[in-house]
Amino acid sequence: MILNFDEFQKINQAENELNNIRIKNLNIFKKKGFPSKREEDWKYTDLKTILFNNINKLEIPNNKKTSQYNDEWLLKNFQHNQIILVNGDFVSSNFSFEDKEKIKIKPLKMVLNDKKDFEKIKDCFNDKKSSLTSLNHALVNDGIFLEIEENYSFNKPLIIYNFFNKFSENKIINNKNFISLEKNSKLNLLEYYKAEDSIKYFNNTVHNYSIQENAILKKFSIDSNLDNSYNYHLTNVKSYSNSIFENFLLSCGSNFIKNEIHCDLLESFSSCFMNGLIFLSNHQHHELKTNINHRSEHCKSSQLVKSVLLDMSNATYQGKIYVEKNAQKTDGYQLSKALVLSKNSAFNSKPELEIYADDVKCSHGSTTGNIDQNFIFYLMSRGLSKEQANKILVEGFLNEAIETITETNIQSLISKLFIDKINKTKF
Amino acid sequence: MLNIKNLSVSIDGKKILERFDLKIKPGEVHAIMGPNGSGKSTLANVLTGKNGYEIEGQVFYQGKDLLNLPIEERAQKGLFMAFQYPLEIAGVNTNNFLKTSLNTIRKVRGQKELDSLDFLKLIKTKTKKLKIDEKILNRQLNVGFSGGEKKKNEILQMTILEPKLAILDETDSGLDIDALRIVSDGVNALRNKERSFLIITHYQRLLDYIRPDFVHVLADGKIAKTGCGELALELEEIGYEEMGVSK
Numbered sequence: 001m002i003l004n005f006d007e008f009q010k011i012n013q014a015e016n017e018l019n020n021i022r023i024k025n026l027n028i029f030k031k032k033g034f035p036s037k038r039e040e041d042w043k044y045t046d047l048k049t050i051l052f053n054n055i056n057k058l059e060i061p062n063n064k065k066t067s068q069y070n071d072e073w074l075l076k077n078f079q080h081n082q083i084i085l086v087n088g089d090f091v092s093s094n095f096s097f098e099d100k101e102k103i104k105i106k107p108l109k110m111v112l113n114d115k116k117d118f119e120k121i122k123d124c125f126n127d128k129k130s131s132l133t134s135l136n137h138a139l140v141n142d143g144i145f146l147e148i149e150e151n152y153s154f155n156k157p158l159i160i161y162n163f164f165n166k167f168s169e170n171k172i173i174n175n176k177n178f179i180s181l182e183k184n185s186k187l188n189l190l191e192y193y194k195a196e197d198s199i200k201y202f203n204n205t206v207h208n209y210s211i212q213e214n215a216i217l218k219k220f221s222i223d224s225n226l227d228n229s230y231n232y233h234l235t236n237v238k239s240y241s242n243s244i245f246e247n248f249l250l251s252c253g254s255n256f257i258k259n260e261i262h263c264d265l266l267e268s269f270s271s272c273f274m275n276g277l278i279f280l281s282n283h284q285h286h287e288l289k290t291n292i293n294h295r296s297e298h299c300k301s302s303q304l305v306k307s308v309l310l311d312m313s314n315a316t317y318q319g320k321i322y323v324e325k326n327a328q329k330t331d332g333y334q335l336s337k338a339l340v341l342s343k344n345s346a347f348n349s350k351p352e353l354e355i356y357a358d359d360v361k362c363s364h365g366s367t368t369g370n371i372d373q374n375f376i377f378y379l380m381s382r383g384l385s386k387e388q389a390n391k392i393l394v395e396g397f398l399n400e401a402i403e404t405i406t407e408t409n410i411q412s413l414i415s416k417l418f419i420d421k422i423n424k425t426k427f
Numbered sequence: 428m429l430n431i432k433n434l435s436v437s438i439d440g441k442k443i444l445e446r447f448d449l450k451i452k453p454g455e456v457h458a459i460m461g462p463n464g465s466g467k468s469t470l471a472n473v474l475t476g477k478n479g480y481e482i483e484g485q486v487f488y489q490g491k492d493l494l495n496l497p498i499e500e501r502a503q504k505g506l507f508m509a510f511q512y513p514l515e516i517a518g519v520n521t522n523n524f525l526k527t528s529l530n531t532i533r534k535v536r537g538q539k540e541l542d543s544l545d546f547l548k549l550i551k552t553k554t555k556k557l558k559i560d561e562k563i564l565n566r567q568l569n570v571g572f573s574g575g576e577k578k579k580n581e582i583l584q585m586t587i588l589e590p591k592l593a594i595l596d597e598t599d600s601g602l603d604i605d606a607l608r609i610v611s612d613g614v615n616a617l618r619n620k621e622r623s624f625l626i627i628t629h630y631q632r633l634l635d636y637i638r639p640d641f642v643h644v645l646a647d648g649k650i651a652k653t654g655c656g657e658l659a660l661e662l663e664e665i666g667y668e669e670m671g672v673s674k
Binding site for chain 2: 372373374375377378379380381382383384385386388392393395396397398399400
């Protein structure tokens with residue numbers, strides 16, 4: 001990696017405090033480097049090698065800013081509010097369906113330069129999960145800062161468009177997003193990714209969500225329109241009393257993606273649902289790592305991950321449910337089902353339960369297999385080709401994950417994107 | 428329509444059918460009866476194209492060599508088998524599956540593919556005619572269906588795909604009287620001068636509803652006896668063993 005840190009500092013002037021944080025974290029990263037197989041959390045995903053083999057000249061974005069994107073990339077026939085980020089830079093936002101009094105939205109760049117605002121997010125810079133987190137602390141220069149006031153429910157979903165044009169070729173993008181939902185508020189959030197012409201970049205983004213009492217956040221990540229990109233998304237969620245966090249992942253687009261989601265159920269009766277599908281072909285490598293921490297009584301968590309792997313692809317699901325001693329009456333559930341359809345593809349599953357309370361209900365299951373040939377015979381005996389039969393079976397298998405989406409308009413949107421993807425795939 | 432000549436089939440070296448012959452002309456209904464393990468289902472599977480059998484001999488379907496055709500082409504050319512044990516396929520919507528199947532077959536036949544609306548209309552008429560609850564079409568293919576519902580679904584598929592030769596593999600097993608009537612009404616409604624049926628069954632009961640032109644008794648991998656409808660009655664009365672037919 002080419003680190004022009006002096007130039008970076010010049011472009012991204014910051015208060016002394018942030019500057020010190022940057023230097024400190026950069027040194028941590030320099031010492032550790034990118035994570036590799038030697039670290040337990042990265043056992044199935046050797047990022048160091050992956051980056052070395054694929055993007056050898058990774059560099060920090062320079063001053064040549066550009067915010068070009070194609071209007072056709074925006075989703076049509078779907079009413080929504082939007083925030084547009086291009087190459088990681090906050091470009092515009094539009095909340096035409098909402099009461100603007102109830103929403104506070106700022107580019108993170110402004111927050112980083114404002115002493116008072118910076119206080120609000122300062123704590124997150126103490127996170128030392130991996131060297132990538134340190135790198136993000138050191139190099140973060142933009143992102144989203146969004147606050148939703150008490151008792152406000154969004155009328156329409158919010159789509160965060162993450163566009164990448166040719167100026168992000170070989171760049172490393174370090175963003176942080178902060179979204180906080182005050183008491184009784186509600187938001188449906190779609191993270192939508194699209195890159196121009198197979199450009200290659202590494203996106204290292206940290207998402208922070210705070211969901212206060214009775215608030216509901218439903219979040220959907222869609223990477224089906226990425227192809228050549230490399231991504232690491234770290235999501236930290238703090239859930240307070242009686243709140244709901246729903247997370248859905250359509251993980252099928254990029255060359256490499258690791259989604260790591262940590263959800264702390266801090267107060268009683270909060271719940272967290274993490275569902276998704278991983279559908280890979282060629283040399284794609286995706287990983288989903290979840291860490292659900294039950295820290296209080298009567299909390300619920302549920303996870304369903306369905307994966308289908310073709311060609312030389314590789315997927316990993318590491319799902320952990322952690323139950324603290326005082327988190328009695330916990331209800332935790334986790335299920336992973338995978339179809340490995342080619343000799344050269346692989347699926348790794350590592351379900352973990354760590355329980356210190358004695359009155360809990362926790363279960364997990366994991367299956368990996370192939371398509372039943374009798375199913376194929378049945379479908380072919382009705383005139384379907386082998387390709388059609390495989391397709392209909394894979395679609396059916398993965399649909400179970402899509403059916404967990406509780407918002408019907410979003411469900412049909414994601415279903416459409418998924419069908420587009422599956423129709424382009426050769427079985 | 429179908430001409431089976433000297434067909435021998437074995438699995439892992441074990442002979443199931445041996446020098447089996449059968450000729451079915453257009454419009455004819457043939458019933459094959461036989462004790463358990465006599466090779467009835469194997470015959471149906473081989474004709475449909477299931478893998479895993481060692482096959483010798485010849486089968487001509489509409490004058491063409493059937494055994495060299497891939498499974499889906501047999502179906503596209505009008506061969507249909509109603510399965511003895513229809514499979515439960517989770518996640519696959521019955522409606523979508525049936526529409527894909529019909530449109531694939533229509534395409535091969537040079538007919539226009541049906542859009543969702545026309546397909547829905549077709550489904551509505553056919554289910555009504557067969558007295559099948561159309562709700563089963565919104566469910567996952569056979570998942571959680573009762574034995575009767577599964578068999579009715581097979582008959583519905585047959586009715587919609589309008590095959591030239593339909594093979595019914597023990598479709599009557601496990602059916603109550605009402606379901607049996609629905610199944611046989613479905614078959615009888617499709618009977619015409621061009622369409623042939625091969626009905627595999629254990630019991631004479633089904634043949635009360637569907638009158639076959641010929642009844643064959645299968646034993647030791649070949650046809651031991653052939654007769655008209657009365658042969659079935661006779662069998663029912665005295666059993667396979669008395670008739671000199673056993674495994």
